[in-house]
Amino acid sequence: MFNVLKTLMTGASARADEALTDHFAIDLIEQKVREAHAGLGGAKNTLASLIIRQRNEERHVARLDQEIGDLERRTSLALADGQDELAAEAAAAIAELTNERAVRQATCAQLVQRVVRTQASVAKANRRLIDLRQGMISARAIDAERRAQRSLNRSIGNSTAMQDAEALIKRVMNQDDPLEESDVLDEIDAGLNGASVRDRLAQAGYGDRTRVTGGDILARLKAAQAPKTNE
Structure with a gap:
């Protein structure tokens, strides 16, 4: 020892x-x-x-x-x-x-x-x-x-x-984009309630459209102005 x-x-x-x-x-x-x-x-x-x-x-x-x-x-x-x-x-x-x-x-x-x-x-x-x-x-x-x-x-x-x-920079860079997350959630919700399928069918001419478009607004305004022009 x-x-x-x-x-x-x-x-x-x-x-x-x-x-x-x-x-x-x-x-x-x-x-x-x-x-x-x-x-x-x-x-x-x-x-x-x-x-x-x-x-x-x-x-x-x-x-x-x-x-x-x-x-x-x-x-x-x-x-x-x-x-x-x-x-x-x-x-x-x-x-x-x-x-x-x-x-x-x-x-x-x-x-x-x-x-x-x-x-x-x-x-x-x-x-x-x-x-x-x-x-x-x-x-x-x-x-x-x-x-x-x-x-x-x-x-x-x-x-x-x-x-x-360095750790904080990595943390910020690795966070999800809120806007992208919102879009993804909307897509998920639309898929779940069938609205997405109805929209695609309406756009293809099968049934009434479920959503108003800018074209619809212009057509309505032109139609409202047509009698005034004839007078």
């Missing part, structure tokens, strides 16, 4: 986390982009520090080359003059400088490799950051459109007033 409850609570917590993430997705994206930008800034600072160290080492190597070259020329002159003891001291100094130069050259070579690797990493991170920013712009636009659509659905599509109006 406890394991079942634990599983249900874990699932509910995961769903709550997903819902919270979806709701604040744009804010989270913007924060991650800021963190990525800060990380890129740190990588740039590291690259700058490496480049500065490399240039310093290169300057030290160049200075040692000059000192060693100068001491070798001076030592050669001392040897030419027979100053063997002084030349030996100079040779020892040249050896120390040469060893220092070798160490600095090795350090410089290592720094060059580190600079190259760091430059590649910075360039890659910069491209990814550009993609992230473009993706963030697209995500903002999509999120704004979805929010607007949800708001529109709430204010119009799911409006109670709109639904009531």
Whole structure:
């Protein structure tokens, strides 16, 4: 029982986390982009520090080359003059400088490799950051459109007033026409009392007509005026 409850609570917590993430997705994206930008800034600072160290080492190597070259020329002159003891001291100094130069050259070579690797990493991170920013712009636009659509659905599509109006329109449109209903009732009544059949028979010349027509009225009026005309 406890394991079942634990599983249900874990699932509910995961769903709550997903819902919270979806709701604040744009804010989270913007924060991650800021963190990525800060990380890129740190990588740039590291690259700058490496480049500065490399240039310093290169300057030290160049200075040692000059000192060693100068001491070798001076030592050669001392040897030419027979100053063997002084030349030996100079040779020892040249050896120390040469060893220092070798160490600095090795350090410089290592720094060059580190600079190259760091430059590649910075360039890659910069491209990814550009993609992230473009993706963030697209995500903002999509999120704004979805929010607007949800708001529109709430204010119009799911409006109670709109639904009531639609129902009333359907009610009015589906009502029967009173005039048509009256005509139909008259037809029904006429059929029930046989008047309709008598009218059709009278119009066909079988028996007297049951209803006065406009023609009957005109004939009567003409007949009433006939004696006056003869006089």
